[in-house]
Each structure stands twice: as C-alpha cells, then as structure tokens.
Amino acid sequence: MRKNLQILSEQRDRGAALILVIGIGALVTALIATAIVVAVNGSRHARNDVDRQGALAAAYAGVEEYQSRLDADPGYVNSGNDDAAFSAGSGLIDDVSNPALGYGGSWADVPGSDGTASYRYAVDTSRYDTEGTIRLQSTGRVGDETRTVVVDLRQDEFLNYLYFTDYEIQDPAVSRRTDACKKYSYQGRDDTYCGIIQFGNGDRVLGEVHSNDTIYACQATFDGTVTTAWARPSGVRYLRTSDCNRTPVFEVRDPVRGNSPLYRRALQMPETNTEIRADAIESGCLYTGPTSITFTADGRMAIKSPWTRVTRPGAAVPNPPECGDPASVRAGTTIPVPNGAAIYVQTVPGAGDVNYWTTNKPSCGRGNPVGYPRSDESIPAEVDGVPAYGCQNGDIFVQGTLDGQVTLAAQNYVYVVGSTMYEDPDDDMLGLIGNNMVWVWNPIINSRTEPRNVTIHAAILSLRSFTVQNTAEYARADSRLSATPTLTVRGSIAQRYRGIVYTSWSSGWTSYSTGYTKNYQYDSRLRFRSPPHFLSPVATRYGISTWIESPPAYDAQGNER
Structure with a gap:
C-alpha cells in the first residue's frame, strides 16, 4: 500500500x-x-x-x-x-x-x-x-x-551689421596720409603711420560687427557676433595699440580661439552710389545742388533745393507732382514724403544738362544757398579737395521726424544737422547714403564746438566715412563741456574708412576734447527689410536669415x- x-x-x-x-x-x-x-x-x-x-x-x-x-x-x-x-x-x-x-x-x-x-x-x-x-x-x-x-x-550685406568697416583707419584724405595706407593691416600696412582707430574704453556695441580689416580694440564690449576678414592662422583675430593694457570682451566667442572675433570673408563696397540716381529718375526724385530736408511727423517734409530745375529728367513726366513744383522747391516748400522711393541729390551739372544754369543763378555768398555755414560758424577744412558747404555741391542737410520709408543719397556729402528719428520705430525706415562723407554736424562757433546729444534712426552707408565734423586734432576745436554728449544711432553703419566720433588731447596744462561717446544699437528689422533702393555689396553670397x-x-x- x-x-x-x-x-x-x-x-x-x-x-x-x-x-x-x-x-x-x-x-x-x-x-x-x-x-x-x-x-x-x-x-x-x-x-x-x-x-x-x-x-x-x-x-x-x-x-x-x-x-x-x-x-x-x-x-x-x-x-x-x-x-x-x-x-x-x-x-x-x-x-x-x-x-x-x-x-x-x-x-x-x-x-x-x-x-x-x-x-x-x-x-x-x-x-x-x-x-x-x-x-x-x-x-x-x-x-x-x-x-x-x-x-x-x-x-x-551691409545691413546685416550694426557696424561694418572696410578699412580700420581714418580716411587718408582726412589724415593727410599717402595712398600706401589704402590696404589692409594684414597686407602689411604701416598702422603707426596710417593712424589706426580702435574701439576704446567704455564702448559697448549692441549688434553684429564686421570688418574687412584687422580690428583694434581696447576694453570695449561687443554684445553681438564680431567677424573679420583677417584669416589669421592662429591666435586671436584682433590687435591693441601699444598704449592699451586692457582686453576687449567678445560676448560671442570663437569656439576654438576663445575671446576673439570669428572669420568671415570680405564684403566688397561699391565705388559709387550713382545707381540710386537712376532709381530716383525712374520712380523717385532728383534734386540738384545743396538741398535741405526736414521731416515732420505727419508724413511730410520741408525741402529747399535752390538749384533744382527738373526732378525726373528724361521721364514722360519730367516734374511729377510728388517731387514738388520746381519753382516752389527752389524757394522752399513742404511736400509728402515720397514713400518707398529714393531721393538723390546731385552736384550742379555742366552745360547741356537740363539742370544746368546759364542765367539767374542762385546766390551763394559765403557758403551755400540753404543756410550753411551759419553766420557765426567757421567753415571746416576741405576734404580731398572738396570744400565743406560748397555752393553747387550735391549735399543733403537732413533732420526731423520721419513718417514713411525713403532713402536719401548724395553725390557728395550727407550732413545730419539735428536728431533724425522715426515717428513709428516699427514701421518707418530711412536710408542715408553718401558718395562722400556722412557727417554729424558739429560746427565751430567762436573757435569752440558745443555738441549736444544727437539721435539718428537710419541705415547709414558712406563710401568714405561716417564721422563727426571737426574732431580731427588739427581743427583744435575746444568744447570744454562738463559732460561729453552722446551720439545714439539706431540702425546700421557701413563705411569705407573709420570715422572719428570723439577726440581728446592736451596742450600744456589744458585738456581739449570734442565729439561724442557712442551709443550704437542695431535695428533688427534690417535683417528682413531694407530701406528703399539701398545699396548692396558688389559681389556676395546669399545667406539664410x-x-x-x-x-x-x-x-x-x-x-x-
């Protein structure tokens, strides 16, 4: 069992x-x-x-x-x-x-x-x-x-940058140096002789910067990306002058070289701005001789252009109403801003041109027929044989509050004679293009300059320099102000040569200074929009915005x- x-x-x-x-x-x-x-x-x-x-x-x-x-x-x-x-x-x-x-x-x-x-x-x-x-x-x-x-x-293009410079030196025509200076530092230029200009102590640049040259910087702060065409094989891609013992700060740093600008190939500047003249004749306004323009916040502008006879030569309508009746423009009138167009101011042409004068020419006297120089103003020195306030120069004198979108281009100088601002910073847009200098007006009155705070809202392109009048040491202009005024630019600045904005020096026991501290701010709209008919580099690559x-x-x- x-x-x-x-x-x-x-x-x-x-x-x-x-x-x-x-x-x-x-x-x-x-x-x-x-x-x-x-x-x-x-x-x-x-x-x-x-x-x-x-x-x-x-x-x-x-x-x-x-x-x-x-x-x-x-x-x-x-x-x-x-x-x-x-x-x-x-x-x-x-x-x-x-x-x-x-x-x-x-x-x-x-x-x-x-x-x-x-x-x-x-x-x-x-x-x-x-x-x-x-x-x-x-x-x-x-x-x-x-x-x-x-x-x-x-x-x-130039508008991608808050600050673009071709050569990091003063214009040789202003510094009175030879053509040997017209090359880049990394090509063997004598920077001691040619007079390098550096970003100095206290400068803060709020936007992208590009130079085709070698950048000099001393204790400046760059908040945006900084690039240079200096293809240095090793080491940082900037230099400092011998009297600088401080270090600049590049917030956007080279991933390999650290506190250094990055490399980007050169952008080639156009030789002239004359293509804008063709645009002005086709769809904008052409004015002749010294021309003053004061924008007003109601979408209009006060204009005086005493040498102007025809505003669209060769067009079917040679004097369209949107450019103003020439007789009224010569005397001074107010017209709507030619929105979306270009205004070009040319030097008085020679015989055979419709804007040539044979009789009854405008009276210039000591300066030009739009009021410069002022009666108590010393006439600045000429630059490269071109006099300031020339009687027949293709110069623009601009200021005021813009309501609209327009580009002003001068065959010669552009003078910003007062704050030039937008009525609506989100909609308005101004281009200022000088075939020669773009000046911030800074007159010498009784042997002294007395600059005041100036604000400029614009995309600025000078085929010479963007600079402040009478800041060269040889001008010996003495401001003796209790505080240095500020030049505020909201937009972008592009120039062939660095322009001086502030200068100080001593003579014996006396210190002298003239000009402005910089407050430059990038207008981010310029990454997506351009002022009408603005110039682009001669040859470039398309990039993704x-x-x-x-x-x-x-x-x-x-x-x-």
Missing part, C-alpha cells in the same frame, strides 16, 4: 513538472515572439527615423544647391516654376533644365547619395523688389519619407499635399 502511494506521488510530481516545463516553454516562446515583433517594429521605426532625418538633410541640400546657383549667377533669382503653388504670382522664368524645380514631379539627387536621397524646391520672389528677400521652399525625400523647410534668403520646418509640401511621388 505504502509502495503504491509512493508510485502515485511520483506520478503526480512528474505530471506537475511536465506542466511547469510546458508553461515555461510557452512563456519563452511568447517572449521570443514578442522580441521578434519588437525587433522587427524597432527596425522599421529605426529605418523610418533614419529616413526622416535623411529627408531633412536632403531638404537642406536643396537650399545649399539653390544658394550655389545664386552665387554663380545673381540673375537666377528670376528662374523658377510658376506652376508650383508656392511660386504663384512670382513671374518666374522657366528653367526646365533644373530637375529640382519639380517639372512633371521630378526630383534632383543629392550628390553622393547614390540616388537614395533627393530634393525639389519652389521659389517665391514676391518680396524681392521691396525687401531683397527670396523665400525658398525645399522638400527632401528618402524612401517614403519627405520633409519640407521654408527659408528666407538674403544677401550677406530665417528658417522653419513646415508640413511636407509633397509626398514621395511628388504630388503636392
């Missing part, structure tokens, strides 16, 4: 073990099956993720390819496919040779991808004429995945979504 019970117990144990083995086997089988499913799904997701990332990279490859076409041919901005919904109304010229434009659902292969990655794009140029912006929609494809980015492309990823514009078969 006991033996039978033992056999029965053993049989029960073997049955329980068998059930346990079968259960464990089923569990292991289930785990293996789950692992296989997870692995397969994971592989699929991983592949999809790789394809998604690859599609985004392919979209950027399309952006770069389009940029390279613009670099090779700036006129390619007019090429595209108006059949694309994104390009509708842009008036583009078909380029069926470019598969990236998507004719018939075509795609362009990403080089080096063996056909596994491709892209296509569409172009919108509706804002190009007014803002200089090209909008590009680029879609990348890898496998069945597509991704789309939309970027705004603008030329790398903004970008976003949008829902895919096309599926993998090239159908618009």
